[in-house]
Amino acid sequence: MNITTFNVNSIRARLERLLGWLDDRDPDVVCLQELKCTEAELPRAELEKRGYHVAIAGQKSWNGVAILSKEPITDVEIDLPWRGDVQARGITGVVAGIRIVNLYVVNGQDTASDKYVYKLEWLKQLREWVAPHVGGPLVLCGDFNIAPADLDVYDPASWHEQVLCTTAEREAFFGLVALGLTDSFRKLHPARRQFTWWDYRQSGFEQNKGVRIDHHLLSAPLLPRLVDVTVDLTERGQPQASDHAPVTLHLS
């Protein structure tokens, strides 16, 4: 079984690319972020035609997350990390006995912004939401907008205490890990400098100036099934690609 997390940066602007990618890779489960559309605007028929069940938390213009799955999705919730959060940044469902949580964590803009305050609060609430679930098979994945360590950025000096890399954000990330979760990529590849996002500007991808911010955190019951985590650089290198690459967790 494989589970991909993919920030598509607008599903409507990216639809032909996304459908081609689905046709090529035929993934089991795909967690999409930054749909930038409402549920009514989602091209649901194109996805269902390819055999996917679809669960979505949509919103006009911004944010928006969805889970696509070849197997049925049950126990869907969209009111996370808390009921009443007006931004559509989280969705969860159960697929083949695994609880999948798909997140689009707040970016935060810069540390002086109200958005940064909201990011830290959002992460605090997320930790409380996740805590009761870590005893079972759980995959917490998505665009975390956090580079957990200096190994996860191309130029740590220039990123020092910048948003995505601040001490508070990293503490929030490792606070999730401390619940009993594992950063699956880093466990498999402890010293590999592998990015998942590259700036569109100044040929960021061609120069491999990126950051690793898209993650799969696994609960202990799933660790024996961890096989690999792969980053789809081919997709990121295509014309009209998202600025994030798809990242795929492979489970036995």
Add this chain to the structure above:
DNA sequence: ATGCCACACCTTGTGTGA
């Protein structure tokens, strides 16, 4: 310090992203 790029929007510049 700014723009560099890409996206959405009751667009023709502005806000946002990371």
